[in-house]
Amino acid sequence: MVDLNLAKVCYQIDKSELISNVSLSLTSGDWFVIAGRNGSGKSTLLRLMAGLLQPTSGEIFLNAKKYCHHSNLNKKLSVMSQKSELISNLTVIELVRLGRYPHIPAWKFSLSPKDHEAVEYAIDFVGLNQYSSRAIDTLSGGERQRAFLALALANDGSILFLDEPTNHLDIVAQRQVLDLLNKLTKEGKIIVSVLHDLNHIAKYATKLALIREGCLFKFGSLENIYTSSNLTTTFGLNIEVVEFNHCRSAIY
Numbered sequence: 001m002v003d004l005n006l007a008k009v010c011y012q013i014d015k016s017e018l019i020s021n022v023s024l025s026l027t028s029g030d031w032f033v034i035a036g037r038n039g040s041g042k043s044t045l046l047r048l049m050a051g052l053l054q055p056t057s058g059e060i061f062l063n064a065k066k067y068c069h070h071s072n073l074n075k076k077l078s079v080m081s082q083k084s085e086l087i088s089n090l091t092v093i094e095l096v097r098l099g100r101y102p103h104i105p106a107w108k109f110s111l112s113p114k115d116h117e118a119v120e121y122a123i124d125f126v127g128l129n130q131y132s133s134r135a136i137d138t139l140s141g142g143e144r145q146r147a148f149l150a151l152a153l154a155n156d157g158s159i160l161f162l163d164e165p166t167n168h169l170d171i172v173a174q175r176q177v178l179d180l181l182n183k184l185t186k187e188g189k190i191i192v193s194v195l196h197d198l199n200h201i202a203k204y205a206t207k208l209a210l211i212r213e214g215c216l217f218k219f220g221s222l223e224n225i226y227t228s229s230n231l232t233t234t235f236g237l238n239i240e241v242v243e244f245n246h247c248r249s250a251i252y
Contacts, residue, residue: 002028002063002158002190004049009058011048018044021058022216024209028158031182031191033201036211036234042194043163045211049192050079050161062159074102078157080165081148092139092147093132096122099154122153126180142173149180160184162193166200178204198239198250202226210234226250 004026011019019041026032034042047053049060051073060067067073078099087095099122100115111119123132126146136144145165152160165181166174174197181191182204195201201208201222208225210218217234218225226248231239239252 002188003061004159004190004192005061005064006049007059007061009048009055009060011044011053012056017056018214019048019055020214023058024207024216024219026190026192026207028188028190029185030206031185031193031204032207032209033205034192034194034209034211035196035198035201036217037236040211041214042211044214045209046161046163046192046194051077052079072102075155076157076159078152078155078160080152080160080162087136090136091133092123092128092136092150093119095136095147096150096154099151102155118156119154122150125153125183126150140173141169142176145169145173145177146180149177153184159190159192162191164194164196166195166197174200198231198252202241202248202250 006022006024009019009022010017022045034045036042044053048055051067062070062073062076070076096119097111097115100111100118103115104111123129126149128143128146128150131139131143131147136147139147149165160181162181165177169177178200181193185191185206195205205222205226207220208218208222209216210225210230212234218230226241228239228241231241231250237252239250241248241250
């Protein structure tokens with residue numbers, strides 16, 4: 001069992017508070033989505049939770065232990081990169097091997113059998129076995145996104161962080177990536193993501209945070225938070241949540 005908790009987390013640059021007094025808790029199997037308008041602080045909150053930024057005040061706990069007291073936190077948290085242009089000349093397997101480097105001791109220069117097994121598992125999980133020798137820049141958008149998901153999976157962290165994982169993908173590729181992430185929650189991982197599509201949120205999220213101007217407007221289970229009133233207030237649009245065949249959708 002894995003638990004992630006934020007206690008009164010704030011983040012400030014100069015005198016501007018980007019994240020204000022955020023407290024929430026997640027546990028194994030949760031798919032936590034952060035939603036809100038552009039500039040509301042979604043990505044900043046995700047980066048704080050991923051350990052990429054340090055809170056100005058407040059604390060983040062992994063299994064009741066402060067982030068700052070964890071050794072090798074980068075082994076326990078996996079972040080899905082979006083910077084494909086920096087390593088587009090690598091093959092899929094070369095890219096995914098990078099995910100094992102946090103696990104390699106400084107005195108070693110090669111992957112262990114366990115590392116190779118983790119790489120093979122990640123590539124197989126995302127369905128790119130037949131493309132393992134292909135260069136990243138020869139893949140379609142959806143295939144490339146799955147390769148970067150495999151990179152994050154190879155690290156084998158308990159929590160996976162993704163900022164807009166379906167950005168620039170067609171609807172088929174979006175569904176493929178989201179279904180893969182959903183499968184990970186069934187295996188006990190925590191997914192933390194920023195999503196813009198309200199209907200994707202309705203289909204996949206188990207917990208939802210609605211952010212307004214850096215403040216946590218609402219947080220809780222999807223059933224309690226994904227309502228017409230909450231979404232309308234968050235986005236400033238007239239949004240109606242309807243239910244059909246036990247599935248919720250947002251109409252606006």
